[in-house]
Amino acid sequence: xxxxxxxxxxxLDDTQLRAYFALMDSAALLRHRVETQLRxxxxxxxxxxxxxxxxxxxxxxxxxxxxxxxxxxxxxxxxLTYQAGQMENAGxxxxxxxxxxxxxxxxxxxxxxxxxxxxxxxGHVEELRELLFKPLSDPDVLTLAALxxxxxxxxxxxxxxxxxxRRRKGHVPNPST
Amino acid sequence: xxxxxxxxxxxLDDTQLRAYFALMDSAALLRHRVETQLRxxxxxxxxxxxxxxxxxxxxxxxxxxxxxxxxxxxxxxxxLTYQAGQMENAGxxxxxxxxxxxxxxxxxxxxxxxxxxxxxxxGHVEELRELLFKPLSDPDVLTLAALxxxxxxxxxxxxxxxxxxRRRKGHVPNPST
DNA sequence: GGTGAATGCTTCGAGTTCGAAGCACATGAC
DNA sequence: GTCATGTGCTTCGAACTCGAAGCATTCACC
Numbered sequence: 001x002x003x004x005x006x007x008x009x010x011x012l013d014d015t016q017l018r019a020y021f022a023l024m025d026s027a028a029l030l031r032h033r034v035e036t037q038l039r040x041x042x043x044x045x046x047x048x049x050x051x052x053x054x055x056x057x058x059x060x061x062x063x064x065x066x067x068x069x070x071x072x073x074x075x076x077x078x079x080l081t082y083q084a085g086q087m088e089n090a091g092x093x094x095x096x097x098x099x100x101x102x103x104x105x106x107x108x109x110x111x112x113x114x115x116x117x118x119x120x121x122x123g124h125v126e127e128l129r130e131l132l133f134k135p136l137s138d139p140d141v142l143t144l145a146a147l148x149x150x151x152x153x154x155x156x157x158x159x160x161x162x163x164x165x166r167r168r169k170g171h172v173p174n175p176s177t
Numbered sequence: 178x179x180x181x182x183x184x185x186x187x188x189l190d191d192t193q194l195r196a197y198f199a200l201m202d203s204a205a206l207l208r209h210r211v212e213t214q215l216r217x218x219x220x221x222x223x224x225x226x227x228x229x230x231x232x233x234x235x236x237x238x239x240x241x242x243x244x245x246x247x248x249x250x251x252x253x254x255x256x257l258t259y260q261a262g263q264m265e266n267a268g269x270x271x272x273x274x275x276x277x278x279x280x281x282x283x284x285x286x287x288x289x290x291x292x293x294x295x296x297x298x299x300g301h302v303e304e305l306r307e308l309l310f311k312p313l314s315d316p317d318v319l320t321l322a323a324l325x326x327x328x329x330x331x332x333x334x335x336x337x338x339x340x341x342x343r344r345r346k347g348h349v350p351n352p353s354t
Numbered sequence: 355g356g357t358g359a360a361t362g363c364t365t366c367g368a369g370t371t372c373g374a375a376g377c378a379c380a381t382g383a384c
Numbered sequence: 385g386t387c388a389t390g391t392g393c394t395t396c397g398a399a400c401t402c403g404a405a406g407c408a409t410t411c412a413c414c
Contacts, residue, residue, distance in 0.1 A: 022328075
C-alpha cells in the first residue's frame, strides 16, 4: 500500500509505511490471538485481563481509581464502568467509595480475581512466547522496547488535538479569553 | 506490571514485558488517535479508511475479493459484510459478483470513494508524522519495520491453535480419518 | 455425472465500545 | 456561605465486531 498518489510533499516514504503497517497489524493480530486464548482458557477479555493484572500484580494494595484504569486500559470512562460492572458481577473485583473523594470509586481485586488471574497467566505467557518472541532475539526485544516506549510517551504527552482538556493536574484553560 | 508471581519457569523477563506493553499500548493509542482524526476530518472509520486505501492505492483495478479484504482489515467475514454494506450505502464502494466464481463478491472503489480517500489522506499522514514518527529517527523507523515484519509474518503463518483450517489453497483435511 | 465436503458470503443475536448527557461532589472566587 | 465551574462516575443510545448458523456454489472423488 503506497500513499504516494497526489500529495508529494506530504507523503510518507516506503519505510515509514512499512513500519506503520507492521506496527498496527502485528499489534492487532496479536491482540486478536491473545484475546481468543484468554477467552477459551480463562473466560476473560483482554481488557478484563489487563484490569486484573494491573490490580493484582502492580498495585501493592490491589486497588486503583477508576479513572486511572480507564486511561490505561480503555479509552473512555463509560467503557470501564461497563467492564467494572461485568467483573463485579463475576466476583472478580469490588467497588468501594474513595475515602478522600466522595465522587471517586476505587476498584479492588478479590481473591477470586487473583485466582482467575493466576489461572490465566501461564497460558498467556505461553502464547506470547509462541507468537511474539519466537521471531525475536533477546537484543531485538530490547530494541523494540526502546523504540516504542518513546513513541508511547510522546503520544500520551500529546493532547488529542481537539478534545476535552482532561489534564490530571495543572490544566491551562484559556490563554487569553 | 510484572508477571513474576508464582510461575518462575514460565515468566517473561522485564524487557519482554516492556516490549509487549509498548507494542500493544502504542498501537492501541495510535489507532485511537488516528480513528478520531479520520472520523472528524473525513467521516471514516479506521477500518473503512483501510478498505478504501487497499482498493484505491494498491489494487490496479480498484477492486478486491471480500475474503482477501476481510483477512487484512478485520478478523471476521461478517465484520466486512457489515462494513461493505455501510460503505455501499454511502456510495464509496460497489459490490459485483465475481466473474470466475459465482459465490464470490468483488468490492470496487467508486469515484466518490476515491475522492473521500483523497480528502482523508493528508490529515492522516500529518497525524502519523506528528504521533508516530516524531520520536523516531530514520534508521529507527527502518529498524522498527525490520523487527515487526517477521513477527507479523510469523503470526500469519501460525494457525490460531484451534480454529477452522481456512487455508487459501492446498488444505490438508483429514490425515487418517 | 452425482454425491459429500469445502468455500464465499450473508443473516442473526449477543457482547462490547464510545460519546453525550446527567448527577453528585469538590474547588475556588467573592 | 453561595455561586459558578470543574471533576468522577454512571446511564443511555448508537455503532461496531464477532461467532455460529444458514444458503448457494464449487471442488474432489468415485
